[in-house]
Amino acid sequence: MWKPDRQSKKPLYEQIADHLEQRISYGEFPPGSLLPSERKLAEQLGVNRSTVILAFAELRSLGIIESRSGSGTRVSQYKWGATPKHTPNWKRYAEGGSFLPNVPFLRRIREALNQNPTLVDFASGELSADLAPMDEIASLMRGHHYTSYLGYDNPQGYTPLRQALEKYLVKYRDIQTTESSILITSGSQQSLFLITQCLLSPGDAVAIEDPSYCYSLPMFQSAGLRLFRLPVDRDGVQPEEIRNLYKKHRIKMIFTNPNFQNPTGTVLNDERRNKLLEIAAELGLPIVEDDPYSLTDYAGVPRPPLKSMDTTGSIIYIGSFSKIAASGLRIGWMVAPNSIVERLADARQQMDFGLSVIPQQVAGQFLKSEHFEPHLDRLRMQLLYKRDLLIEALQKELPDLIQFNIPQGGHHLWCKLVPAVNDAKLLEESIKNGVVFVPGSVYGSDSGFVRFTFARAKAEDIGPGIAGFAKALRELIH
Amino acid sequence: MWKPDRQSKKPLYEQIADHLEQRISYGEFPPGSLLPSERKLAEQLGVNRSTVILAFAELRSLGIIESRSGSGTRVSQYKWGATPKHTPNWKRYAEGGSFLPNVPFLRRIREALNQNPTLVDFASGELSADLAPMDEIASLMRGHHYTSYLGYDNPQGYTPLRQALEKYLVKYRDIQTTESSILITSGSQQSLFLITQCLLSPGDAVAIEDPSYCYSLPMFQSAGLRLFRLPVDRDGVQPEEIRNLYKKHRIKMIFTNPNFQNPTGTVLNDERRNKLLEIAAELGLPIVEDDPYSLTDYAGVPRPPLKSMDTTGSIIYIGSFSKIAASGLRIGWMVAPNSIVERLADARQQMDFGLSVIPQQVAGQFLKSEHFEPHLDRLRMQLLYKRDLLIEALQKELPDLIQFNIPQGGHHLWCKLVPAVNDAKLLEESIKNGVVFVPGSVYGSDSGFVRFTFARAKAEDIGPGIAGFAKALRELIH
Numbered sequence: 001m002w003k004p005d006r007q008s009k010k011p012l013y014e015q016i017a018d019h020l021e022q023r024i025s026y027g028e029f030p031p032g033s034l035l036p037s038e039r040k041l042a043e044q045l046g047v048n049r050s051t052v053i054l055a056f057a058e059l060r061s062l063g064i065i066e067s068r069s070g071s072g073t074r075v076s077q078y079k080w081g082a083t084p085k086h087t088p089n090w091k092r093y094a095e096g097g098s099f100l101p102n103v104p105f106l107r108r109i110r111e112a113l114n115q116n117p118t119l120v121d122f123a124s125g126e127l128s129a130d131l132a133p134m135d136e137i138a139s140l141m142r143g144h145h146y147t148s149y150l151g152y153d154n155p156q157g158y159t160p161l162r163q164a165l166e167k168y169l170v171k172y173r174d175i176q177t178t179e180s181s182i183l184i185t186s187g188s189q190q191s192l193f194l195i196t197q198c199l200l201s202p203g204d205a206v207a208i209e210d211p212s213y214c215y216s217l218p219m220f221q222s223a224g225l226r227l228f229r230l231p232v233d234r235d236g237v238q239p240e241e242i243r244n245l246y247k248k249h250r251i252k253m254i255f256t257n258p259n260f261q262n263p264t265g266t267v268l269n270d271e272r273r274n275k276l277l278e279i280a281a282e283l284g285l286p287i288v289e290d291d292p293y294s295l296t297d298y299a300g301v302p303r304p305p306l307k308s309m310d311t312t313g314s315i316i317y318i319g320s321f322s323k324i325a326a327s328g329l330r331i332g333w334m335v336a337p338n339s340i341v342e343r344l345a346d347a348r349q350q351m352d353f354g355l356s357v358i359p360q361q362v363a364g365q366f367l368k369s370e371h372f373e374p375h376l377d378r379l380r381m382q383l384l385y386k387r388d389l390l391i392e393a394l395q396k397e398l399p400d401l402i403q404f405n406i407p408q409g410g411h412h413l414w415c416k417l418v419p420a421v422n423d424a425k426l427l428e429e430s431i432k433n434g435v436v437f438v439p440g441s442v443y444g445s446d447s448g449f450v451r452f453t454f455a456r457a458k459a460e461d462i463g464p465g466i467a468g469f470a471k472a473l474r475e476l477i478h
Numbered sequence: 479m480w481k482p483d484r485q486s487k488k489p490l491y492e493q494i495a496d497h498l499e500q501r502i503s504y505g506e507f508p509p510g511s512l513l514p515s516e517r518k519l520a521e522q523l524g525v526n527r528s529t530v531i532l533a534f535a536e537l538r539s540l541g542i543i544e545s546r547s548g549s550g551t552r553v554s555q556y557k558w559g560a561t562p563k564h565t566p567n568w569k570r571y572a573e574g575g576s577f578l579p580n581v582p583f584l585r586r587i588r589e590a591l592n593q594n595p596t597l598v599d600f601a602s603g604e605l606s607a608d609l610a611p612m613d614e615i616a617s618l619m620r621g622h623h624y625t626s627y628l629g630y631d632n633p634q635g636y637t638p639l640r641q642a643l644e645k646y647l648v649k650y651r652d653i654q655t656t657e658s659s660i661l662i663t664s665g666s667q668q669s670l671f672l673i674t675q676c677l678l679s680p681g682d683a684v685a686i687e688d689p690s691y692c693y694s695l696p697m698f699q700s701a702g703l704r705l706f707r708l709p710v711d712r713d714g715v716q717p718e719e720i721r722n723l724y725k726k727h728r729i730k731m732i733f734t735n736p737n738f739q740n741p742t743g744t745v746l747n748d749e750r751r752n753k754l755l756e757i758a759a760e761l762g763l764p765i766v767e768d769d770p771y772s773l774t775d776y777a778g779v780p781r782p783p784l785k786s787m788d789t790t791g792s793i794i795y796i797g798s799f800s801k802i803a804a805s806g807l808r809i810g811w812m813v814a815p816n817s818i819v820e821r822l823a824d825a826r827q828q829m830d831f832g833l834s835v836i837p838q839q840v841a842g843q844f845l846k847s848e849h850f851e852p853h854l855d856r857l858r859m860q861l862l863y864k865r866d867l868l869i870e871a872l873q874k875e876l877p878d879l880i881q882f883n884i885p886q887g888g889h890h891l892w893c894k895l896v897p898a899v900n901d902a903k904l905l906e907e908s909i910k911n912g913v914v915f916v917p918g919s920v921y922g923s924d925s926g927f928v929r930f931t932f933a934r935a936k937a938e939d940i941g942p943g944i945a946g947f948a949k950a951l952r953e954l955i956h
Contacts (some may be wrong), residue, residue: 001637001658028659028816030791086762087791093730093764094821097676098701102824110633124630132628141619150610150804152602155588159479180479181506186664186830193829198575219828223576252571284564286571313508313565322831326628330834338506343572346580350697351671352664352830353800356808356837 003046012047013054020055021064024075030087035065035073043115100218105427105442112431120465122437122452125262125323125411131382131455132326136371137362144365149357155345157184157333158360164367165333172295174308175317175335183341185348186355187332188290189217191318194334194344195253195288196223205249208444209237211414213262213290214255215444229444230254232261234405236268239275246283253286259303260293263443263451264414265407273306281312288316292323293410295376298384302409313337321363323411323455324379330355331363386454386462387413393466401473402450411455414440416448419477423447429475433468481524490525491532498533499542502553508565513543513551521593578696583905583920590909598943600915600930603740603801603889609860609933610804614849615840622843631832633823635662635811639842643811646845650773652786653795653813661819663826664833665810666770667695669796672812672822673731673766674701683727686922687715689892691740691768692733693922707922708732710739712883714746717753724761731764737781738771741921741929742892743885751784759790766794770801771888773854776862780887791815799841801889801933802857808833809841864932864940865891871944879951889933892918894926897955901925907953911946 004015020035029035038056042049056073059065067073101107109123156162162179169175185191200206202224208214210229220227228245230237236258245251258268268276280287287306294302307317320332334344348354366372390413394402403416423439430436440449457465482493507513516534520527534551537543545551579585587601634640640657647653663669678684680702686692688707698705706723708715714736723729736746746754758765765784772780785795798810812822826832844850868891872880881894901917908914918927935943
């Protein structure tokens, strides 16, 4: 992102005016379009708001922009010559499509992190840089020739990676399958996108856990699905609820995350697993099992997935490297019946023509390498260490204002706030105090819950981050 | 793909029966689901159909599968135990979603290429392996450290790649822009997918070229768009047609590929470029300009894009590495007004959480490297050489049965067949003769046209491939 040069003799406001004029003349802000607000620009460029006000005044005097009180600052319609030509009404197009924008809280968090990368990040659901196997992957990349083929890939994904996953799934997830049942995707997000777009129709009812990651995904709404809740308690969901939902709403699919559920960290107990499978088989209902966290099990003995008990072929299984290795590889996978894999592979070709072969080659090598197991061992220890740092900090800063169950795996701690506070105000106050988290309502909960991700923040930032959060919370309740 | 072991003492049919039983028991083919036909399995496994018939008989005698005449072979409902449990009706799910499957001709071509990789491929719109800069990219990958960051990427794409593209666009495409107006995508396909999903609504009318690549993309139909035709002649589209379409159908967007159009290879002439921009500005209509081929201009002086003349901010510009470097990198880009880039970046996060950073790093390094220009020079020469081989072969084999204009850039030769033949029969006959092409009707044309891609086939295969095609054509007209 461009920033003004503080060493230059040219005043900051002039530099900013020139920069904006350039972006306007290049078409980034066409005639009639709204410029970012003075506040937002000041944040982005790291200057005082008064400097932006001066820059805007400069552009206004040149006839390049116009401000009207209450409606912000726009690029002048007449900027590009005497004859007013019609620029498309881009705003209408940006708002016109059927695919929905992200939930406002998540956009606000992303914006805050973009503007201030020093915020302590308890929001992003991924590993910190030091937990990713960067050196291991770098050494694999130096040692192998990854460019023997750079054409369009097999629609199901790179075959040697699917072969490596076939072995991985038997060894680590107790899932028997063959490469022809595996679809490589750009992470769990794309797996879920393909399922909601291609296997369900607008108006279809589906059951999702409450709270659940799925609520944070506008893709469920964009696909026109009706969402029904399966409440999660300490032992996961109550399978009997499914029968009721089926009777009332004819639900067509069940989405579940049985191991270290996002956001609650709970594990579905064995009795409920059997019951869930029994009811799904009885009703002929497919289950989508999202399983990103199992290998982070701090005890080092990952619980098997539901899929390993699936004798009726009812489960589409989703896995990924994002939470156990590196989200930036963008490698996930799905195990599903043949007809489903073929359908989704075909649709994905239409959407993006498949994945780059290079990260698939890297991921396949990493899976087969001697680095994989030591990486997992180290990851588990580090996550456990960070979990404990987080709990310690919370117990120190907010002993009586917060409640939680202690997760035995995964990236997240799900907390209930004892005092009643407004989600939006708490987030804004926290940002001011140098920390972001995800308000529980994003996952479909009532307000008064918070998801802290301890995988992403640096260990040394966890204490100060929670101190900032505690300050924000105490500010609001006093 | 698994193949039976011809060295084994175990008969082929028994190996196949065991293999199928395994895949069935793993859930790839759940109870009640249809198995591939005997013909298809025989092709896939490289055995006689009678071997598959024996394997099926074996499985039938074990009660694992059931055949009914006319409805194919299915996995037995009772396979998994005495109590019949209900497996989801996966077939209904596979057919249920709103996103449409690929056009049948393209699925048939892909299937044929999967089953017989020795077919001469005049169908796939990409470079042959020897035209991709594999050694150059391998040397860049050995020399750089690509793993300094492996987390989720900036939603608009990796910033250093956007900075490299900013320079590239000025130098090679005469487009002034800034990194903040650039969105990195997984190739032009994803750019078009995002535009059709997020900026248009079901029922919207759009203008596309006739013939055009867009007709081959079910994403246009999946988005519920109404497509109207702009006929392409030797000099591209006739812009005046746009006014008529706007009056009659209130079209909301124009899709065009002005340089070396896919499939016709034509270049929009200067007079029409001016007129097109004038009419779009007059009507306030956005243009989506797809520009994958310009840098292949055989004369070495790439024609500028429409976007370089866009003074009203009417154009969304789409570029890609797929046709000039390597489709397997899956790197494309879009230049658009700020509101559009932000909207599409946000939506893409929902669909796949962004691209892998590794190929973006590689692409950025390649663009800035000393390899880029020599690669382009070599590419142009090689494409010209292959174009001439194709023309020579056609003139030798089918001097009086085929007509075409000679393209000055791009990957494709668009041919009119003089005799009337059925598209589907010609394709099947050609597959039998060892060659695939794309029937013109895939691009919205009447039958009697063929697109030959000369970029993909090896130089030495072009002559024999056309001989196979000529044999197929002559067979059908006699």
